[in-house]
Amino acid sequence: MGDVIQLEKLSKTYGSRRGLVELDLTVSEGEVFGYLGPNGAGKSTTIRLLLDLIRPTGGRALLFGRDPREHAVDLHRRIGYLAGDFVVDPRQRVGECLTFLAALRGGVPKTRIAELATRLDLDLSARIKTLSKGNRQKVGLVQAFMHQPDLLILDEPTSGLDPLVQQTFLDLVREAKAAGQTVLMSSHIMAEVEAVADRVGIIREGRLVALDTVARLRDHAVHRFEITFTGSVDHAALAALPGISDLTVDGSTVRLALATGPDTLIQVLARHQVASLRASKPDLEELFFAYYQPTDAGSRENSHA
Numbered sequence: 001m002g003d004v005i006q007l008e009k010l011s012k013t014y015g016s017r018r019g020l021v022e023l024d025l026t027v028s029e030g031e032v033f034g035y036l037g038p039n040g041a042g043k044s045t046t047i048r049l050l051l052d053l054i055r056p057t058g059g060r061a062l063l064f065g066r067d068p069r070e071h072a073v074d075l076h077r078r079i080g081y082l083a084g085d086f087v088v089d090p091r092q093r094v095g096e097c098l099t100f101l102a103a104l105r106g107g108v109p110k111t112r113i114a115e116l117a118t119r120l121d122l123d124l125s126a127r128i129k130t131l132s133k134g135n136r137q138k139v140g141l142v143q144a145f146m147h148q149p150d151l152l153i154l155d156e157p158t159s160g161l162d163p164l165v166q167q168t169f170l171d172l173v174r175e176a177k178a179a180g181q182t183v184l185m186s187s188h189i190m191a192e193v194e195a196v197a198d199r200v201g202i203i204r205e206g207r208l209v210a211l212d213t214v215a216r217l218r219d220h221a222v223h224r225f226e227i228t229f230t231g232s233v234d235h236a237a238l239a240a241l242p243g244i245s246d247l248t249v250d251g252s253t254v255r256l257a258l259a260t261g262p263d264t265l266i267q268v269l270a271r272h273q274v275a276s277l278r279a280s281k282p283d284l285e286e287l288f289f290a291y292y293q294p295t296d297a298g299s300r301e302n303s304h305a
């Protein structure tokens with residue numbers, strides 16, 4: 001399968017401010033890619049560069065192997081885009097607005113718009129200016145998904161949505177993937193990215209600091225265990241486990257965290273009498289918080305800003 005998105009040393013500075021620093025990234029056809037990072041990391045900058053809404057100061061971005069500037073009209077037809085700050089004419093009714101946008105995308109069956117609106121619980125007859133933030137976001141989602149584009153670029157798509165609608169959104173992404181569409185979505189929420197993404201990239205201070213499949217990231221995430229022993233415990237053997245942290249002993253119960261997966265722990269436990277063992281789901285949030293910590297360079301940069 002080909003690459004739908006190719007970023008090569010893509011860079012953007014805003015005056016003296018860092019936006020994006022030499023980003024190399026590819027997203028393949030049919031892939032759901034989760035793009036995570038703290039506020040100001042460079043997620044929206046990447047997306048705007050991809051859509052040629054802003055111009056790079058270095059490197060290049062290709063969509064479907066083509067330059068987004070030269071082929072803007074053709075490419076935009078193949079893309080569904082939800083901006084982080086999605087804005088439309090507030091005087092229009094939702095249905096009118098979506099019909100207008102559908103015409104710009106070469107026409108969309110009315111039933112498709114109605115189906116998406118029903119699933120997202122969006123009133124097509126309401127005036128946009130009367131909508132809450134969450135309901136406006138639903139308009140943004142419908143216009144991005146309605147023409148079943150080859151590529152969906154979604155900048156914080158669940159911002160303002162209640163948990164039920166967030167689930168509907170995740171279903172839409174799964175359906176898009178099943179139909180062979182490619183999705184790039186930025187988010188602050190690990191759980192939603194984990195639920196649908198094949199791969200995750202984490203950006204911090206304009207640089208990609210992690211890029212892997214969700215499955216492999218999970219292998220490297222912290223695993224927490226609670227073990228209750230019936231006999232004596234070799235505490236030294238537990239304390240010597242590679243990647244161990246947060247070891248606590250409470251009578252015959254030991255709690256610990258491992259950054260390496262359970263294998264070495266199981267080998268030690270095999271030499272003990274174990275009454276019970278509880279393992280919690282690997283916590284990706286914890287892993288991500290570690291990536292989110294600003295570096296010294298970042299702190300310096302921020303203090304200059």
Ligand SMILES: Nc1ncnc2c1ncn2[C@@H]1O[C@H](COP(=O)(O)OP(=O)(O)OP(=O)(O)O)[C@@H](O)[C@H]1O
Nearest residue numbers: 014017018019037038039040041042043044045046
């Ligand atoms: N128009 C602009 N002028 C100056 N600096 C900008 C501009 N747009 C973005 N920046 C800076 O570029 C950096 C990256 O911003 P960007 O909006 O891409 O981050 P983000 O990851 O999308 O953040 P958020 O999660 O808060 O939306 C930030 O330091 C930001 O202040």
